[in-house]
Amino acid sequence: MMQGQTLRIRVLFFAIAGELAGESSVELELDSPATAADAEEKLKERYDWLGKRLSSYRIAVDEEFARADTPVRDGSELAIIPPVSGG
Numbered sequence: 001m002m003q004g005q006t007l008r009i010r011v012l013f014f015a016i017a018g019e020l021a022g023e024s025s026v027e028l029e030l031d032s033p034a035t036a037a038d039a040e041e042k043l044k045e046r047y048d049w050l051g052k053r054l055s056s057y058r059i060a061v062d063e064e065f066a067r068a069d070t071p072v073r074d075g076s077e078l079a080i081i082p083p084v085s086g087g
Helices: 016-023 036-048 048-056
Strands: 006-013 025-029 056-061 077-081
Touching: 006 016, 006 036, 016 048, 016 056, 036 048, 036 056, 036 077
Parallel strands: 006 077
Antiparallel strands: 006 025, 056 077
8 A cells, every 4th residue: 555545444342432432333544554553543533532541441453452553454443442340
């Protein structure tokens, strides 16, 4: 993919994240190349509540837990997974 293109990813919200977002998934457009951190920033702009909580959430890209520098590509699926409580 060439520099400067737009890529589309699908963001999935699990558990309380979906309730707070008011939807279970959303499409997000990012400038290419992009990383999980770029997607997080875009999501924080869109959802105020996420900025306060995201540090305790796990992020997965294409069904694998991701770090901030994990690349995302056109068609990637990014999951927002809240911490699980209980025991």
